[in-house]
Amino acid sequence: MVSNLKKLTALCESYTSGYSELLYELERETHLKTLNPQMMSGHLQGRFLSLLSRLKRPKAILEIGTFTGYAAICLAEGLQAEGTLHTIEVNPELESLCRRYFRKAGLEKRIHLHLGNAFEIIPQLKEQFDIVFIDAGKRDNGAYYDLVIDRLQPGGFILVDNVLWSGKVGLKAKDPDTLSILEFLEKVKSDQRVETLLLPIRDGLLLAEKKPLQHRG
Numbered sequence: 001m002v003s004n005l006k007k008l009t010a011l012c013e014s015y016t017s018g019y020s021e022l023l024y025e026l027e028r029e030t031h032l033k034t035l036n037p038q039m040m041s042g043h044l045q046g047r048f049l050s051l052l053s054r055l056k057r058p059k060a061i062l063e064i065g066t067f068t069g070y071a072a073i074c075l076a077e078g079l080q081a082e083g084t085l086h087t088i089e090v091n092p093e094l095e096s097l098c099r100r101y102f103r104k105a106g107l108e109k110r111i112h113l114h115l116g117n118a119f120e121i122i123p124q125l126k127e128q129f130d131i132v133f134i135d136a137g138k139r140d141n142g143a144y145y146d147l148v149i150d151r152l153q154p155g156g157f158i159l160v161d162n163v164l165w166s167g168k169v170g171l172k173a174k175d176p177d178t179l180s181i182l183e184f185l186e187k188v189k190s191d192q193r194v195e196t197l198l199l200p201i202r203d204g205l206l207l208a209e210k211k212p213l214q215h216r217g
């Protein structure tokens with residue numbers, strides 16, 4: 001199952017437009033300098049995040065889990081002229097690498113990197129968001145969702161990464177991570193405030209679009 005997903009991703013990437021020299025450099029450096037480079041969104045998912053953001057033209061984006069900043073840079077490609085992206089990372093060792101790439105991308109004034117625990121930082125942010133990308137501790141997905149759903153504009157998206165969990169979600173595996181992802185998927189599916197779409201991109205990407213008030217069942 002895992003290698004099938006990897007092969008499918010490689011095939012899709014081979015027919016997906018390339019990305020900037022800067023993202024290529026960041027991808028290489030992430031592989032050279034971090035222990036878990038597979039946490040990075042990468043080519044296929046990065047291009048999808050960029051496209052979605054360019055279609056949406058968000059004023060404010062929130063990312064939970066920056067890692068080396070790859071997805072933040074992709075999502076920022078669609079920001080409105082005065083738009084900003086807040087991204088939260090608990091690991092301080094990643095700060096200088098992220099800031100260097102945000103600077104190289106000319107995004108240092110538009111991407112606000114917050115170092116610390118997302119559960120403490122999110123309540124301090126004032127914005128209503130157009131896109132929220134949840135990509136941190138998988139067992140915390142439900143808690144992050146509850147924390148951000150009221151901070152999302154109607155018509156806005158919550159995106160959640162790794163919801164197929166290397167295929168284990170499809171196999172209904174019984175380990176705690178898979179069980180918590182299944183529980184989370186059921187929770188969002190039954191939430192009348194959103195419309196959901198689970199895309200088999202890379203490790204599974206859930207999109208939950210917040211319905212306008214008059215369209216809620």
Ligand SMILES: C[S@@+](CC[C@H](N)C(=O)[O-])C[C@H]1O[C@@H](n2cnc3c(N)ncnc32)[C@H](O)[C@@H]1O
Pocket residue numbers: 039040041042063064065066067068069070071072088089090091116117118119135136137
């Ligand atoms: C999968 S990586 C993020 C990848 C990045 N979004 C991308 O697509 O390139 C998850 C990151 O979340 C961070 N993280 C985990 N728990 C967190 C928390 N409570 N608050 C903030 N960051 C957290 C981890 O340190 C890790 O760098």
